[in-house]
Amino acid sequence: MAGRPDAAAGPAPAPLPTGRGIELALLAFAAALVTGALVLVEANQEQELTRSLLYLGLAYLGLFAVAHFAVRKFAPYADPLILPTVALLNGLGLVMIHRIDLARLSSDPDSGSDLATRQVVWTAIGLVLFIVVLWRVRDHRVLSRYAYTAGFAGLVLLALPGLLPSSISEVNGAKLWIRIGPVGMQPGEFAKILLIVFFAAFLVQKRELFSTAGRSFLGMEFPRARDLAPLLVAWGLSVGVLVLERDLGTSLLFFGIMLVLLYTATERVSWMVIGLSFFVGGCLIAYQLFAHVRLRVLTWIDPLQPCPLDDKTFVACYDRGGYQISQALFGLGTGGLGGTGLGAGRPDLVPYAESDFMLSSLGEELGLIGLAAILVLYLVLITRGLRSALAVRDSFGKLLATGLSFTIALQVFIVIGGVSKLIPLTGLTLPFLSYGGSSLVANYALVALLLRISNAARAPLPRKPPTPHVPIAEAGTELVERPT
């Protein structure tokens, strides 16, 4: 465990600016951008300035103003860039979802598509959870006390849909849901955070154990075989998700996060090497065993391949398995460099344009330039999170911040890479942009934790009562730990 640097060792630092003013200004800027985007959509869709426009804009402003004041009160030193970045992503997502609503309504006026309003409600719920987390978790280190509880809850949430009957849990082939009546949630999104909390705390406690040197090979120190257990557990968990829930994306995400946490905790590159060989092995086995994995790989290689008319069982072709990714590529290609302009494309031609394929909707209307801007937004969010990890003083905080930030990074990579045919397609949502209640709410909790850690990193140290000056000759021996 890292110790505290001795406050008395240096001159007292000048009080840090809280950055709250910057945060508010950036939130206002985000609100202006989002409102501008909304106006463009309305103009291009030849809509009048309807009341729904006013509601959406005001709801957005109001929600984030509340969130801002909660941050001001509960985490005054939190990183000022994180909340505006998230707000802008969330706002752009809302605009795009509203835009897809309009497209659906124009092609089928009876559909009554109104996902945007629901997403605003989810945003509100997400921000409530955000405030609750900031309010209740006043010090992130408290969380490590509940590590095993979190771990257990996370496991249950993760496994639950896989064990429930398909009628409740299955949507489009993946068993990720718990649906009761019209209400549904994806518990995996929350399990993600709980398991990161558990793994971070667990690794901090057992860190010495995993750092024990084993054999040295190729200039790297490999751990002893018996210390591989946590990695094996993580791997088993991922495979379990893959088998029980038939979801490639979530499986990949979990394994990636566990591996990165293990590496960060131990500082051993060898863990990455071992983990990646496990990953490659898992991929090969999954490819052999599971038809849905094979299909994803084949449609990744050539989604546009025409279907053979005489062989109905062959599905890795355009009209069958490759349809969704092909439509996404058409959308992205049509958008080109500059995009068609907000509201001027046809993103509704892509299935799940508002959730899994949100990227292609954005890429069609905003073009490569717009997507580059969105990627930079994500990069800002992730690097600010990692920056907090670097700056925070305790190991648990470092691991937690690293895990939470990297989750967003990996999820963005898996989703964008999948939709743009860099890697095989897997069903995940783009954090904050895609439609989906569970994802949005869970990610707000995640951001609240990141802000909490960044607050700890940036807050001035509590002043120690001045110690009476003792001549050096009479002073007792003091143990000073080097901060890591």
Added chain:
Amino acid sequence: MNTPVRRIAMAVMAMIVLLLGNLTYVQVVKAGEYRTDPRNKRVLLAEYSRQRGQISAGDQIVASSTETNDRLRYQRQYPKGPVYAAITGYYSPNHGSSGLEAAAEEILNGSDDRLFARRLSDLVTGRDPQGASIALTVDPDVQQVAYDQLASKGYRGAVVALEPSTGAILAMVSTPSYDPSQLATHDASKESAAWAELTSARPPVLNNRAISERYPPGSTFKLIDVAAALSSGRYTPDSQLTAASTIRLANGRTTMENYNGNPCGTGATATMRDALARSCNTAFAQLAAELGIDAIKKQAEAFGIGTQKIQLPMTVADSTLGQIADVTQLQQSSIGQLNVALTPLQNAMIVAAIANGGRLMKPYLIKQITALDLTPVETAEPDMLGQAISPSVAATLTQMMVNNEDSYSGSGKIAGVKIAAKTGTAELGSKTQAPHVWYVAFAPAENPQVAVAVVVENGGDGNDLAATGGKVAAPIGRAVIKKALEKAGAG
């Protein structure tokens, strides 16, 4: 543990760069391919989201778009589908377009440069962008008669009627025809069924015989021989040509005989006038040899054969004389056989030029382009391509052609109207295939209002080996002329 976190930050940046690189590949390098993939519905939906201009002939609307409730906002309709299919072509959601729908795409969808000011005002006034409409030169009654004449008899063939003084197309028909509405349906399964049926139809229905098919002109080509002869100044209609029923051609081996092996009249020689009326092959073979390759070629080119690239705006197939290597081949070509191949439109242009005092006019189909609110955007001006023959040669040739018509039998003659005409019967090199038959004419001879070319493939029913232009094609041509003159008189 800050070192791993820094490395992870680097890895995250690398991941983002990788994503950006791949997106650049998809959205810039491969973008064109994805955008134009026929399975990408976006282009189509954009096309169908604005009202396409209509096509009309006189007061007859032949193609128009009406609003629908489905995903493609406008449905293309062809009220007189088969009659105008050769002109309009089709406009289909999944199988592209043809005819005027393809050739005048930019006018009909509103993206033509001539409509720029219009688009600008649409933008300012917030009006829905619309395509411009096309008014055809076609006379709906003449078109209907031409179509009925061919279709009612089940003929495969084409009719083109021109206004000689301008080159305006009064009728253009190709049979057997099809209904473009079948391909314009938004029901994808019906559309592809129709596509399969129409593309495999025998005889083919989708090609426009009037401008895309080329036929050996047979004896109608003799008009060019006569024009060359008269233009040379060495011949008059009374010049004597051989009347032999058979002659040996220049190479000394090949023989050529007259139709049915008849001699040309009763004497040893016949006047050029008689030879044209009786369409004696031997006489024209002799004449062509005397005139030489250059004279015939030059005359044919002056009439536009092989020299004029014509856009109606649909592209017209190039008519050609083919290779003429020696005098023997010239002799065979001079009776419109061997490799000579003319579109029905080209043959109509030749008689129209004769009717117009030798002035070859550029044929055109679009009379006026109008915005949807009926304000004219552009009105066509007749355009002269060249002087094919002198007015005096044209007058002499006209007299000879009136003489032809007087000598022809066949039905449908119009009392009180002097028609100038020439028939043709183009043999196909096989004795079992009935010949393609032609009738080219204009009327009235003294003040021509209409010029027509009629071609009927394989003599009509395909079995009549004795079919001739006079018997099969002439009645069709006369009916078209009669209707056109009625209209011209009324107008």
